[in-house]
Amino acid sequence: MFAIIVGTHGIFAQELVKSCEMICGEQKNVRAVTLVPGEGPDDVVKKYEAAIEELGSACDGGVLFLNDLFGGSPYNAACRMVISNENYGIVTGVNLPMLIEMCSAQLMDEGSDIKELMQKAVDAGKNGTQTFHASNVSDDEEEDL
Amino acid sequence: MKIVLARIDDRLIHGQVATVWSKVTGCTRIIVCDDDVAKDQIRSTLLKQVAPAGIKSHVVDLDKAIRVYENPKYADDKCLLLFTNPTSVLYMIEHGVDIKSINIGGMSFKEGKHQITGAVSVDDKDIAAFKKLNEMGIELEIRKVDTDKKVMLMDVLK
Numbered sequence: 001m002f003a004i005i006v007g008t009h010g011i012f013a014q015e016l017v018k019s020c021e022m023i024c025g026e027q028k029n030v031r032a033v034t035l036v037p038g039e040g041p042d043d044v045v046k047k048y049e050a051a052i053e054e055l056g057s058a059c060d061g062g063v064l065f066l067n068d069l070f071g072g073s074p075y076n077a078a079c080r081m082v083i084s085n086e087n088y089g090i091v092t093g094v095n096l097p098m099l100i101e102m103c104s105a106q107l108m109d110e111g112s113d114i115k116e117l118m119q120k121a122v123d124a125g126k127n128g129t130q131t132f133h134a135s136n137v138s139d140d141e142e143e144d145l
Numbered sequence: 146m147k148i149v150l151a152r153i154d155d156r157l158i159h160g161q162v163a164t165v166w167s168k169v170t171g172c173t174r175i176i177v178c179d180d181d182v183a184k185d186q187i188r189s190t191l192l193k194q195v196a197p198a199g200i201k202s203h204v205v206d207l208d209k210a211i212r213v214y215e216n217p218k219y220a221d222d223k224c225l226l227l228f229t230n231p232t233s234v235l236y237m238i239e240h241g242v243d244i245k246s247i248n249i250g251g252m253s254f255k256e257g258k259h260q261i262t263g264a265v266s267v268d269d270k271d272i273a274a275f276k277k278l279n280e281m282g283i284e285l286e287i288r289k290v291d292t293d294k295k296v297m298l299m300d301v302l303k
Contacts, residue, residue, distance in 0.1 A: 025289065025293055107169075
C-alpha cells in the first residue's frame with residue numbers, strides 16, 4: 001500500500017479529493033494539503049508531516065505527492081520531504097483523471113514501486129486531456145456488434 | 146457472452162462506470178441495452194466515443210442485445226451491460242439472458258417517481274419490474290461503486 005497526498009495552492013486539493021470521491025467512493029488513504037494565503041513552504045511541510053502521521057501504515061509502501069504547479073510552494077515543500085526518502089515521489093499538474101487513476105491503483109493494490117506509480121500518474125494525467133469537436137464524429141469508426 | 150456486470154444506471158457511461166466498474170470487472174465491451182437510446186442517434190454517437198481506453202462500447206436495442214448474447218462469436222467476450230430501467234432487464238431475462246444479479250447504480254428523480262435512496266428513484270412500472278425480478282430470485286443490489294456496501298433494493302422498497 002502507498003499513500004497519496006494532494007498538495008495545492010488554495011482549497012483546490014480538498015475539493016479535488018471530494019470530486020474524486022463522487023466517482024470512486026470514500027478514499028481512506030488520501031489526504032489533501034492546502035497552502036492558503038499568508039502561509040509559506042514551512043507551514044506546508046508541517047501539514048505534510050501531519051498528513052503522513054495520520055495516514056500511518058498506509059505510508060509504509062511509499063507516499064505519492066500530487067502537486068498542482070511545478071516550482072510552486074506546495075511542490076517545493078514536497079521536495080523537502082521527498083529528497084530524504086526513496087519511497088516518496090512527486091508528480092505535478094494534478095488533475096482528476098490522475099487522482100482517480102492513483103486511487104484505483106491503491107484499490108487494486110497494483111504494487112507500490114513509486115517510480116512506476118509516478119509514471120502511471122503522468123500517463124493518466126496526459127490521457128485525461130482529450131478534445132472533442134463535431135468533426136471528430138464518424139459513423140464507421142466503431143465496429144458494430 | 147460473459148456478463149461481468151449488469152447495471153441499471155440512467156447516466157449510462159459516466160465517471161463511475163468509465164473509471165471504476167470497467168476496471169474492476171475487466172470488461173472488454175460495454176453494451177448499452179435500451180430501445181430509446183438506440184433510436185437516439187446523437188446520444189448513441191456520444192456514448193460510443195466515451196468508451197475508456199481498450200474497451201469497445203456499443204448501443205443496441207433489447208432485441209439486438211439478445212441476439213448478440215446468443216451469438217457464439219461473442220461467447221468469450223467479457224461484457225458490462227448497462228440499462229436505464231428494470232423493465233428492460235426483465236425483458237432480457239424473460240428472453241433467456243442469464244443474469245443472476247443486478248447492480249443498481251443510479252435512477253434519476255423525475256416527476257412521478259419517488260426517491261428510495263440518494264441515487265435511486267422509482268415509479269410504479271419500475272417497482273412492478275423489480276418485484277418480478279425479486280420473485281425470480283435475482284439479486285437486486287444498490288451500489289454506486291464496488292467498494293460501497295451493498296444495499297438490497299427490496300429492503301428499501303417499502
